[in-house]
Amino acid sequence: AQTVTQSQPEMSVQEAETVTLSCTYDTSESDYYLFWYKQPPSRQMILVIRQEAYKQQNATENRFSVNFQKAAKSFSLKISDSQLGDAAMYFCAYRSVQETSGSRLTFGEGTQLTVNP
Amino acid sequence: NAGVTQTPKFQVLKTGQSMTLQCAQDMNHEYMSWYRQDPGMGLRLIHYSVGAGITDQGEVPNGYNVSRSTTEDFPLRLLSAAPSQTSVYFCASSQRVNYGYTFGSGTRLTVV
Numbered sequence: 001a002q003t004v005t006q007s008q009p010e011m012s013v014q015e016a017e018t019v020t021l022s023c024t025y026d027t028s029e030s031d032y033y034l035f036w037y038k039q040p041p042s043r044q045m046i047l048v049i050r051q052e053a054y055k056q057q058n059a060t061e062n063r064f065s066v067n068f069q070k071a072a073k074s075f076s077l078k079i080s081d082s083q084l085g086d087a088a089m090y091f092c093a094y095r096s097v098q099e100t101s102g103s104r105l106t107f108g109e110g111t112q113l114t115v116n117p
Numbered sequence: 118n119a120g121v122t123q124t125p126k127f128q129v130l131k132t133g134q135s136m137t138l139q140c141a142q143d144m145n146h147e148y149m150s151w152y153r154q155d156p157g158m159g160l161r162l163i164h165y166s167v168g169a170g171i172t173d174q175g176e177v178p179n180g181y182n183v184s185r186s187t188t189e190d191f192p193l194r195l196l197s198a199a200p201s202q203t204s205v206y207f208c209a210s211s212q213r214v215n216y217g218y219t220f221g222s223g224t225r226l227t228v229v
Binding site for chain 1: 150161162165175207211215
């Protein structure tokens with residue numbers, strides 16, 4: 001079974017600065033998908049970014065980018081030019097490519113990000 | 118498109134009562150799942166479905182039942198509510214394995 005670990009329960013960043021959230025995972029599969037979700041106080045789960053394991057190129061979405069290190073099983077999220085609206089709980093998640101087990105998302109415990117003005 | 122719709126948004130139950138959390142999606146997604154979110158534990162999978170008529174257990178299935186009679190609907194039934202089932206429940210759907218899940222807005226359930 002896959003596991004996902006987020007070792008930083010809380011992080012803080014100054015507005016306009018850059019912050020990196022860490023995520024590691026454990027799997028025996030060679031192909032899979034990784035995601036970062038954002039959960040603001042409204043509790044809505046919002047997909048931030050997605051990475052396919054077979055792609056070496058790191059995914060980017062505007063101010064959000066990832067550092068995907070497949071051999072190290074590491075998937076960190078970098079938020080550049082942090083904004084007050086980035087304050088939220090961030091979850092790292094793993095999804096298998098297999099049809100049945102791929103129906104599951106395995107989540108980390110989450111990192112609470114505070115953005116200071 | 119409404120996306121994933123969950124009802125109710127809030128619910129208080131007494132121990133031993135039963136209820137059904139409703140989930141509907143209008144995106145023709147094959148995959149649907151139910152998660153519960155507890156502080157410090159992320160989201161844990163309760164039950165999931167890979168299509169109409171097909172369901173399976175996730176990580177924490179005890180005390181919950183599901184059925185998937187149509188592609189659109191995936192209700193979660195609490196058989197006999199217990200205080201340990203106090204949580205926030207999320208329903209989610211996905212088109213294919215290479216897509217992320219789209220989540221509903223959640224149901225906050227309190228069992229007293």
